[in-house]
Amino acid sequence: MPDYILEMRSITKSFPGVKALADVTFSAQRGEVHAICGENGAGKSTLMKVLSGVYPHGSYGGEILFEGEPCEFSGIRDSERAGIVIIHQELALVPHLSIAENIFLGNERRGRGGLIDWHKTQAEAAELLKAVGLNEEPTTQVGQLGVGKQQLVEIAKALAKDVKLLILDEPTAALNDNDSAHLLDLVRQLQARGITSIIISHKLNEIEATANRTTVIRDGQTVETLDMEAPDVNVDRIVRSMVGRDLESFYPERTPTPGKVVLEVRDWTVRHPQQDRLVVDGASFEVRAGEVVGIAGLMGAGRTELAMSVFGRSYGRFISGQTLMHGKPVAPRTVAEAIGRGLAYVTEDRKQLGLNLLDTITRNISGAALPNLAKWGFVDANLEAKLARHSMDSMRIKAPSVQSVVGKLSGGNQQKVVLSKWLLTGPDVLIIDEPTRGIDVGAKFEIYTLINEFVESGKAVVVISSDLLELLGTCDRIYALSGGRITGEFPASEANEEKLMTLMTKEKEAIG
Amino acid sequence: MTVTAPRGPMGAIAPPPEKNGLGELRLAMTHNLRTSGIYVALVALVALFALITGGASLSAGNVTNIVLQYSYILVLAIGMVIVIIAGHIDLSVGSVVALTGAISAITVIKYDMPWWVGVLAALATGLLIGAWHGFWVAYVGIPAFIVTLAGMLLFRGLTLFVLDNVSLSPFPDEYGVIASGFINGWLGGYGYDVFTLVVFALGVVGFAVSQYRSRKARMGYHQPVPPLSLFALKILAVGVLVMAFAWKLASARGLPVVLIMLAVLIMAYTVMMQHTVFGRQIYAIGGNLAAASLSGVKVRAVNFWIFVNMGLLSAVAGIVFSSRTNGAQPGAGNMFELDAIAAAFIGGAAVTGGVGKVVGAMAGGLIMAVMSNGMQLMGIDQSLQSVVKGLVLLLAVAFDIWNKRRAGAH
Numbered sequence: 001m002p003d004y005i006l007e008m009r010s011i012t013k014s015f016p017g018v019k020a021l022a023d024v025t026f027s028a029q030r031g032e033v034h035a036i037c038g039e040n041g042a043g044k045s046t047l048m049k050v051l052s053g054v055y056p057h058g059s060y061g062g063e064i065l066f067e068g069e070p071c072e073f074s075g076i077r078d079s080e081r082a083g084i085v086i087i088h089q090e091l092a093l094v095p096h097l098s099i100a101e102n103i104f105l106g107n108e109r110r111g112r113g114g115l116i117d118w119h120k121t122q123a124e125a126a127e128l129l130k131a132v133g134l135n136e137e138p139t140t141q142v143g144q145l146g147v148g149k150q151q152l153v154e155i156a157k158a159l160a161k162d163v164k165l166l167i168l169d170e171p172t173a174a175l176n177d178n179d180s181a182h183l184l185d186l187v188r189q190l191q192a193r194g195i196t197s198i199i200i201s202h203k204l205n206e207i208e209a210t211a212n213r214t215t216v217i218r219d220g221q222t223v224e225t226l227d228m229e230a231p232d233v234n235v236d237r238i239v240r241s242m243v244g245r246d247l248e249s250f251y252p253e254r255t256p257t258p259g260k261v262v263l264e265v266r267d268w269t270v271r272h273p274q275q276d277r278l279v280v281d282g283a284s285f286e287v288r289a290g291e292v293v294g295i296a297g298l299m300g301a302g303r304t305e306l307a308m309s310v311f312g313r314s315y316g317r318f319i320s321g322q323t324l325m326h327g328k329p330v331a332p333r334t335v336a337e338a339i340g341r342g343l344a345y346v347t348e349d350r351k352q353l354g355l356n357l358l359d360t361i362t363r364n365i366s367g368a369a370l371p372n373l374a375k376w377g378f379v380d381a382n383l384e385a386k387l388a389r390h391s392m393d394s395m396r397i398k399a400p401s402v403q404s405v406v407g408k409l410s411g412g413n414q415q416k417v418v419l420s421k422w423l424l425t426g427p428d429v430l431i432i433d434e435p436t437r438g439i440d441v442g443a444k445f446e447i448y449t450l451i452n453e454f455v456e457s458g459k460a461v462v463v464i465s466s467d468l469l470e471l472l473g474t475c476d477r478i479y480a481l482s483g484g485r486i487t488g489e490f491p492a493s494e495a496n497e498e499k500l501m502t503l504m505t506k507e508k509e510a511i512g
Numbered sequence: 513m514t515v516t517a518p519r520g521p522m523g524a525i526a527p528p529p530e531k532n533g534l535g536e537l538r539l540a541m542t543h544n545l546r547t548s549g550i551y552v553a554l555v556a557l558v559a560l561f562a563l564i565t566g567g568a569s570l571s572a573g574n575v576t577n578i579v580l581q582y583s584y585i586l587v588l589a590i591g592m593v594i595v596i597i598a599g600h601i602d603l604s605v606g607s608v609v610a611l612t613g614a615i616s617a618i619t620v621i622k623y624d625m626p627w628w629v630g631v632l633a634a635l636a637t638g639l640l641i642g643a644w645h646g647f648w649v650a651y652v653g654i655p656a657f658i659v660t661l662a663g664m665l666l667f668r669g670l671t672l673f674v675l676d677n678v679s680l681s682p683f684p685d686e687y688g689v690i691a692s693g694f695i696n697g698w699l700g701g702y703g704y705d706v707f708t709l710v711v712f713a714l715g716v717v718g719f720a721v722s723q724y725r726s727r728k729a730r731m732g733y734h735q736p737v738p739p740l741s742l743f744a745l746k747i748l749a750v751g752v753l754v755m756a757f758a759w760k761l762a763s764a765r766g767l768p769v770v771l772i773m774l775a776v777l778i779m780a781y782t783v784m785m786q787h788t789v790f791g792r793q794i795y796a797i798g799g800n801l802a803a804a805s806l807s808g809v810k811v812r813a814v815n816f817w818i819f820v821n822m823g824l825l826s827a828v829a830g831i832v833f834s835s836r837t838n839g840a841q842p843g844a845g846n847m848f849e850l851d852a853i854a855a856a857f858i859g860g861a862a863v864t865g866g867v868g869k870v871v872g873a874m875a876g877g878l879i880m881a882v883m884s885n886g887m888q889l890m891g892i893d894q895s896l897q898s899v900v901k902g903l904v905l906l907l908a909v910a911f912d913i914w915n916k917r918r919a920g921a922h
Binding site for chain 1: 730736789793796800802805806807862867
């Protein structure tokens with residue numbers, strides 16, 4: 001009889017008009033790393049909100065046993081008191097406070113008269129930082145740390161609460177490979193200390209490497225729990241369980257037929273907007289018609305900065321360099337000009353930088369091409385609705401109607417809305433920064449298919465990604481970027497993860 | 513005018529609601545109530561005061577009076593809701609009303625120029641002030657709260673300076689027509705003005721036609737629409753209320769000139785916000801500034817023109833106010849900014865920007881107006897009136913937030 005620290009039995013949870021959890025049964029053994037997989041909207045986050053008391057007892061069906069005791073949490077405070085701590089995808093740290101202040105936020109170390117004992121706070125924080133392997137002063141402001149280090153602060157914060165069960169929601173989604181490896185290593189160390197972890201992740205190879213068992217959820221129901229040590233359990237097996245069918249492969253096939261050079265960037269040099277340092281340093285690359293070109297780089301390598309500065313100088317201070325479209329020099333100084341020249345840039349962070357979440361699908365799709373849909377400044381509403389309708393069909397966006405509010409769509413559908421918006425501007429070159437971050441396997445495949453369809457029509461695509469497998473699977477040619485410099489170039493057929501990683505870490509180690 | 517899409521609680525992949533007549537009707541009713549709650553509240557408030565004052569608040573004279581008395585707040589609210597949708601605020605409009613009115617009065621009264629020169633001078637002043645605010649907000653990047661707080665002090669000071677701290681009056685009669693003039697008797701009528709009724713009837717028909725066409729267009733794109741019965745009921749209700757209002761005006765002094773101006777402004781700005789690139793870019797900036805700027809929206813230019821527009825509308829309000837009070841006073845327009853801001857928020861604008869409607873702000877302004885007027889009729893003390901208005905603003909926004917939370921419970 002295994003020793004279960006957590007048992008969730010027949011959990012059901014309904015929202016008006018939709019049943020988010022139909023019947024989920026799930027249990028974690030003491031001291032294991034247990035992964036939860038499922039497509040977006042499968043109910044993973046809802047399940048964790050039920051567990052952590054965000055949805056209080058009584059608002060869901062079924063029962064929860066923690067350490068053999070039935071739980072009736074009415075809020076996060078209750079579940080934390082029991083020893084369950086959840087670390088959300090969007091980190092809940094206060095950027096202007098120090099590491100120590102963040103670690104003990106809401107859990108302050110008090111001395112006499114209820115006042116905060118700062119000596120104790122600093123000392124304990126320093127110990128916790130050592131425990132998570134973060135080499136920073138407790139007084140450092142959290143906002144000055146990279147995302148990877150912030151994630152470690154979150155874990156230190158959980159440890160400060162005497163955590164027994166740690167839940168990590170997409171912990172590595174925003175991390176580069178080094179930081180991800182470090183984080184997963186830490187999870188294993190915590191396991192050695194007897195802390196049980198639940199990891200929700202889309203990155204299946206990480207799950208394969210870290211988890212002891214994996215529970216797959218689909219459409220609000222438990223599909224199965226896989227023992228990761230079993231011989232036939234691998235990434236493909238999990239994917240099959242998640243989507244309920246076989247995926248031919250992660251990446252759709254395409255025969256590359258490169259034509260003439262569409263976009264060429266020469267000796268591109270850009271300075272940081274505030275600091276006196278070069279973010280992009282003499283970078284040169286080209287993209288041909290019918291070609292998908294990848295840019296591989298660690299976080300801080302200047303990938304996004306390179307793309308944004310080419311896209312109408314929307315980042316940093318331009319120093320020098322040249323852009324040529326179809327062999328002719330062009331110098332778009334504003335985003336509007338860049339769009340007019342046939343450039344489009346899909347941002348890595350669709351919620352912060354890509355979409356107006358308050359507005360409808362139609363209005364988001366028409367957002368960038370609006371001046372083209374207007375006569376004398378008046379928007380042709382019929383044309384707009386027709387184009388939005390068409391995008392929704394051709395991009396297979398799943399939503400009740402074109403008037404649905406974008407904020408309510410799933411990540412994959414939001415990403416398709418962003419892509420629709422840029423395709424509507426009729427670009428020759430589409431730059432996509434992290435095309436599939438935080439979206440599920442099925443939607444990823446669809447996004448790749450859409451990229452293929454676009455290049456097959458004679459256009460060009462630049463893909464920027466932290467996921468090297470994604471670059472290898474989708475691109476024809478890959479540039480490696482490190483410290484703002486292009487450090488190498490490969491045809492995808494000759495590249496592999498090791499070769500790229502070597503070039504990506506060439507010269508200096510990236511910070512953060 | 514477009515109808516806001518019903519924001520269903522359904523997930524992206526939920527099937528469309530079943531088509532059983534009664535359930536569908538109920539669903540549509542709750543959707544409609546959520547988007548049109550503000551208008552229902554307005555009607556309820558009017559009814560409430562009619563009951564309390566024994567019908568006095570609905571007398572023809574009083575209805576006309578409300579229009580005359582609050583028109584300039586509504587003009588300000590049009591500009592204010594646009595500023596708020598873009599994610600800014602303007603605290604200076606009261607002072608700008610005072611200064612533009614003073615400029616007009618000096619031109620017409622002191623320098624004996626024709627009335628229209630005064631109007632033009634005031635408008636030009638308003639545009640300049642708007643450009644001044646726009647410059648600091650859009651091109652220097654100072655938050656509008658600070659810029660317009662400075663403007664509030666600055667332009668109040670300038671008003672005192674140009675007026676030498678004393679009031680200036682009276683204007684010539686032509687100037688008074690702007691705020692207190694009526695169109696009456698063009699088509700005759702016994703004890704009521706036929707022309708007024710005809711104008712309003714045309715308005716109702718126009719509203720019905722445009723709503724019907726919008727409904728048909730939505731159906732053409734397979735978008736959800738309320739059932740025909742509910743649609744007809746809505747048009748009928750609006751028609752009856754509007755014609756009742758028209759009857760009151762017609763049996764008093766006729767069609768106020770200022771109401772015509774207000775109607776034109778409301779229509780023009782509604783069209784601008786819903787159907788022009790400029791208007792849509794304002795929503796985009798307020799909804800997500802970074803995304804708008806990365807989509808090629810010239811954020812600085814749009815912000816600049818939003819404030820120029822606010823300056824212009826403040827000048828219009830300044831002209832109407834000076835016309836109504838028949839002169840310029842150093843303390844004119846005091847606290848108008850707060851009434852305008854309250855109107856926008858009661859009318860459903862979001863504090864964070866990106867959400868709001870001109871028509872909503874008008875309803876919000878009318879709620880404030882009906883309340884003030886009703887309480888005055890009841891003889892309630894000024895101090896208590898202020899308390900009630902403050903509470904209503906707070907509760908209106910609280911209700912809105914509660915409503916959104918309920919709709920988006922996820």
